[in-house]
Amino acid sequence: MHFAFPGFQVLEDISFDVKKGELCALFGPNGSGKTTLLKCVAQLLKYQKGDVYVDEDKINKKSAAELARIISYVPQEHKPPFPYQVKEVVLMGRTPHLGRFFGPSRKDIAVAVRAMDLIGIRYLANRSYTELSGGQRQLVLIARALAQETKVLLLDEPTSNLDFQNQIKIWRIIKKATRNGISALTCTHDPNHVLWFCDRVIVLKDNGIIATGPPDKVLTEETLNEIYDDMCSVKSLDGMKMITPRRADDSAGDESLTPVQANIA
Ligand code: ADP
Numbered sequence: 001m002h003f004a005f006p007g008f009q010v011l012e013d014i015s016f017d018v019k020k021g022e023l024c025a026l027f028g029p030n031g032s033g034k035t036t037l038l039k040c041v042a043q044l045l046k047y048q049k050g051d052v053y054v055d056e057d058k059i060n061k062k063s064a065a066e067l068a069r070i071i072s073y074v075p076q077e078h079k080p081p082f083p084y085q086v087k088e089v090v091l092m093g094r095t096p097h098l099g100r101f102f103g104p105s106r107k108d109i110a111v112a113v114r115a116m117d118l119i120g121i122r123y124l125a126n127r128s129y130t131e132l133s134g135g136q137r138q139l140v141l142i143a144r145a146l147a148q149e150t151k152v153l154l155l156d157e158p159t160s161n162l163d164f165q166n167q168i169k170i171w172r173i174i175k176k177a178t179r180n181g182i183s184a185l186t187c188t189h190d191p192n193h194v195l196w197f198c199d200r201v202i203v204l205k206d207n208g209i210i211a212t213g214p215p216d217k218v219l220t221e222e223t224l225n226e227i228y229d230d231m232c233s234v235k236s237l238d239g240m241k242m243i244t245p246r247r248a249d250d251s252a253g254d255e256s257l258t259p260v261q262a263n264i265a
């Protein structure tokens with residue numbers, strides 16, 4: 001796949017697949033094209049070259065309604081135009097499944113409620129979506145995507161606004177959804193989340209894929225330091241890999257603070 005904004009190439013010769021039941025991370029520095037790639041896969045941006053297949057089916061030419069039964073997409077930022085209630089927003093995930101003349105069925109409502117319970121946001125059901133915090137809105141959008149019951153789940157930094165507990169919870173829910181057969185492609189900035197939760201990682205840099213494979217094989221110090229300018233160490237804690245900042249950088253930071261602190265004192 002190729003994608004360029006007018007006069008500005010973002011994706012060049014990108015080719016990959018995500019297997020059924022796989023949780024695949026899309027990882028890379030700011031501006032590397034993760035959001036652009038996700039939007040191309042979701043058919044929200046028109047790429048100049050390439051095709052997207054789900055199973056054997058080419059989805060480039062499908063209608064919005066057909067697509068919405070196959071792919072759900074959770075954007076990173078979402079400012080709704082109307083003050084819908086949370087339960088209405090989650091129920092919107094069912095829209096592509098509704099008949100032409102009837103509103104949501106009992107089943108649709110049950111699916112939406114189940115999604116809210118799973119994400120732990122039933123207590124927000126009657127609140128106005130526009131009044132929520134960024135993190136709460138993110139949880140509502142994830143619930144909406146789950147209520148959509150698609151084969152493919154595309155998530156753009158789904159935990160970027162969440163507290164620590166909710167970050168872990170959401171990764172576990174996405175992982176569980178993939179164990180039930182959904183394929184998930186998830187942009188993230190956090191290399192530890194990739195290591196702890198994902199089956200595979202695709203690393204984007206300089207318009208292309210620079211590495212892909214199992215996270216513990218791909219996210220080596222060498223690859224990370226290529227992306228992050230020599231700032232990372234890979235450690236092991238209780239058999240779990242963990243990426244930390246390099247010690248030398250920590251102490252350099254401390255030293256540079258000392259004179260300022262002395263002045264204040
Ligand atoms: P990421 O999600 O990895 O941070 P993006 O996909 O958002 O990166 O952006 C990739 C590149 O495309 C960046 O250099 C960004 O500045 C550029 N870009 C994003 N949106 C537009 C746009 N609407 N017009 C022009 N350039 C854009």
Ligand code: MG
Nearest residue numbers: 034035036076
């Ligand atoms: Mg992005």
